[in-house]
Amino acid sequence: MRSVLRVRMGTPVAAKExxxxxxxxxxxxxxxxxxxAAEVPATCHPLSADNKLVIAPxxxxxxxxxxxxxxxxxxxxxxxxxxxxxxxGGAAAQAMARLGLAAxxxxxxxxxxxxxxxxxxxxxxxxxxxxxxxxxxxNYDAVKLCRERYGPKVACITIGMAGEMRLxxxxxxxxxxxxxxxxxxxxxxxxAVMGSKGLKAIVLDPSGLDRPASxxxxxxxxxxxxxxxxxxxxxxxxxxxxxxxxxALANVINSAGAxxxxxxxxGTFEGVEAISGExxxxxxxxxxxxxxxxxxxxxxxxxSSIYPHKDGSFLxxxxxxxxxxxxxxxxxxxDLDAIAHMDRACDDIGLDTIETGAAMxxxxxxxxxxxGDAAGVLRLLEEVRQGSALGRTLGSGAAVTGxxxxxxxxxxxxxxxxxxYDPRAAKGIGVTYxxxxxxxxxxxxxxxxxxxxxxxxxxNPLRPDGQAALSAALQQATAAIDSTGLCLFVAFCVxxxxxxxxxIVDMLNAHxxxxxxxxxxxxxxxxxxxxxxxxxxxxxxFTAADDRLPDFFKAEPLAPHKTVFDVPESELDSVHAGL
Amino acid sequence: xxxxxPDITVHVTLRSVLGKYRPDPRDRKPFDVRLPxxxxxxxxxxxxGVPAHIARLVFVDHVRSDGSSVLVDGANVDVYPPVAGG
Numbered sequence: 185m186r187s188v189l190r191v192r193m194g195t196p197v198a199a200k201e202x203x204x205x206x207x208x209x210x211x212x213x214x215x216x217x218x219x220x221a222a223e224v225p226a227t228c229h230p231l232s233a234d235n236k237l238v239i240a241p242x243x244x245x246x247x248x249x250x251x252x253x254x255x256x257x258x259x260x261x262x263x264x265x266x267x268x269x270x271x272x273g274g275a276a277a278q279a280m281a282r283l284g285l286a287a288x289x290x291x292x293x294x295x296x297x298x299x300x301x302x303x304x305x306x307x308x309x310x311x312x313x314x315x316x317x318x319x320x321x322x323n324y325d326a327v328k329l330c331r332e333r334y335g336p337k338v339a340c341i342t343i344g345m346a347g348e349m350r351l352x353x354x355x356x357x358x359x360x361x362x363x364x365x366x367x368x369x370x371x372x373x374x375x376a377v378m379g380s381k382g383l384k385a386i387v388l389d390p391s392g393l394d395r396p397a398s399x400x401x402x403x404x405x406x407x408x409x410x411x412x413x414x415x416x417x418x419x420x421x422x423x424x425x426x427x428x429x430x431x432a433l434a435n436v437i438n439s440a441g442a443x444x445x446x447x448x449x450x451g452t453f454e455g456v457e458a459i460s461g462e463x464x465x466x467x468x469x470x471x472x473x474x475x476x477x478x479x480x481x482x483x484x485x486x487x488s489s490i491y492p493h494k495d496g497s498f499l500x501x502x503x504x505x506x507x508x509x510x511x512x513x514x515x516x517x518x519d520l521d522a523i524a525h526m527d528r529a530c531d532d533i534g535l536d537t538i539e540t541g542a543a544m545x546x547x548x549x550x551x552x553x554x555x556g557d558a559a560g561v562l563r564l565l566e567e568v569r570q571g572s573a574l575g576r577t578l579g580s581g582a583a584v585t586g587x588x589x590x591x592x593x594x595x596x597x598x599x600x601x602x603x604x605y606d607p608r609a610a611k612g613i614g615v616t617y618x619x620x621x622x623x624x625x626x627x628x629x630x631x632x633x634x635x636x637x638x639x640x641x642x643x644n645p646l647r648p649d650g651q652a653a654l655s656a657a658l659q660q661a662t663a664a665i666d667s668t669g670l671c672l673f674v675a676f677c678v679x680x681x682x683x684x685x686x687x688i689v690d691m692l693n694a695h696x697x698x699x700x701x702x703x704x705x706x707x708x709x710x711x712x713x714x715x716x717x718x719x720x721x722x723x724x725x726f727t728a729a730d731d732r733l734p735d736f737f738k739a740e741p742l743a744p745h746k747t748v749f750d751v752p753e754s755e756l757d758s759v760h761a762g763l
Numbered sequence: 764x765x766x767x768x769p770d771i772t773v774h775v776t777l778r779s780v781l782g783k784y785r786p787d788p789r790d791r792k793p794f795d796v797r798l799p800x801x802x803x804x805x806x807x808x809x810x811x812g813v814p815a816h817i818a819r820l821v822f823v824d825h826v827r828s829d830g831s832s833v834l835v836d837g838a839n840v841d842v843y844p845p846v847a848g849g
Binding site for chain 2: 418419420423424425427428429430431432433435436439440441451452457461462487504505506604626627630632633636637638639645646673676744745
């Protein structure tokens with residue numbers, strides 16, 4: 185029986201309680217959003233005692249289901265003011281599942297706001313302890329101390345300086361299979377919520393505990409085997425993602441003219457080859473790094489990598505597509521080593537690389553530094569680390585930075601910076617940016633699959649037709665996948681191979697004891713989750729007028745296609761009409 | 764008498780695992796290919812020996828194209844295997 189660990193920072197005390205019956209068949213995003221919607225006043229200040237940080241593994245976490253180690257982190261977002269679920273890989277989700285935890289809920293405010301706490305959860309129970317020695321540390325040093333104290337096999341969830349400073353671009357870090365804090369619930373400033381609770385680290389020690397039992401172990405094993413075989417046989421999940429990682433997309437999106445360059449002022453970047461996935465792989469291999477690294481045990485795709493210094497020592501994980509774009513093309517920087525240093529700095533300070541790269545690009549447009557100034561970006565990241573007024577401005581994200589520097593081209597929706605696809609040249613993803621419950625979020629409904637990659641069908645990226653229906657279906661399916669704990673990258677296989685989709689439902693039914701059809705699965709975990717999230721956002725004051733892109737996307741044609749974003753507002757408003 | 768239907772030259776980039784079909788597999792830069800005017804993407808792929816089912820994504824001057832797309836002189840053609848990420 186799964187339970188909830190409720191952490192009351194005001195007391196402070198951590199105590200287990202039963203998972204409410206209404207939550208019994210929820211996990212991951214479905215559970216974080218249901219709990220936030222039920223327990224957090226929608227109009228509260230995100231950094232107040234009323235907000236709650238909810239951390240939940242997916243329904244399949246801890247099982248042998250391939251790629252089932254995603255961890256959902258939810259709260260009211262300090263960046264967007266909406267409900268937020270941001271998920272990450274790493275070792276924590278499986279550890280929580282072995283510890284029998286459906287969720288950790290962190291609430292209230294600490295009595296002594298200047299002393300950080302560590303929460304330790306092990307077989308013998310949970311305890312909160314003051315941890316003054318962790319104060320002000322970056323994620324790497326914080327994790328090192330935790331592992332020295334609690335053992336090398338623990339999984340850690342931590343915040344860096346940005347979270348302690350409660351900056352709106354602060355991430356929540358999760359350790360990977362090597363114990364490095366390289367996996368981040370990056371979006372939406374949830375690190376600031378954790379920081380506002382005075383919680384610096386959560387240490388999860390699943391030693392001596394078994395995997396969660398499945399209702400029908402034999403049926404589960406059979407379905408998991410089918411799923412693993414489908415992932416291995418698909419050319420994306422079985423070949424190109426393992427070989428080149430997510431940054432294989434840099435050249436593709438540039439070829440499609442949808443690669444946002446210099447703060448969304450062009451759709452192609454002349455320096456793309458130097459920062460492409462192919463170049464990244466060559467550098468990693470030449471320095472004897474690891475070109476294929478799973479972020480959690482049981483990941484069969486292994487899209488991550490280890491990026492070394494020139495002397496071969498560890499620098500960072502291989503910067504992912506979004507990170508390479510945010511600090512690369514969006515800032516006009518064609519230097520992969522510099523980007524790897526920026527990735528390392530963001531992981532250590534605890535910053536969302538998309539939001540921070542976008543903020544740097546906006547600052548460049550505002551004249552703070554020139555496009556292409558890699559040394560300047562690294563210097564500014566140190567300002568964030570030190571907490572200077574300028575650093576705190578940049579660490580508050582692209583929208584705040586744009587206001588401070590008087591910039592009108594601010595590529596944000598609901599205060600959250602757009603990721604690495606220009607909505608004028610990939611209009612389906614523009615619909616998702618506009619209508620997602622999370623602000624501009626590509627993962628909420630990844631229409632790039634059909635707009636550009638030819639996965640799961642094909643919808644012309646340059647025309648407005650069909651984009652709303654595409655985004656709607658993807659947003660519903662994505663909310664369901666985000667609730668299972670499966671990595672969203674399984675979708676590239678699932679969209680092409682019908683039996684892979686059925687295998688997910690079969691795994692869920694065998695593990696949870698349900699009898700869901702594929703339709704039940706999308707309804708229970710997908711549509712219902714979107715209804716809960718949309719309800720929260722409506723109570724927080726969001727209306728259809730917020731489901732829009734900034735005006736410049738409708739007014740400034742994007743080269744090379746010379747297109748604008750022209751999906752009619754009535755179609756944007758239709759996206760969630762079928763919920 | 765001048766040739767009224769001359770050959771065309773297109774600039775081709777073969778990406779990632781398609782590198783083995785380049786003139787020099789280690790050189791990732793675009794290379795030129797001469798084709799009869801009116802040639803299609805499929806004809807280009809056949810000339811290069813790239814199996815059409817592996818060349819899943821083809822962009823001609825930034826527009827995603829299928830095998831029947833007719834190439835024009837000076838076109839930039841980017842060819843990818845099935846690929847995704849994000």
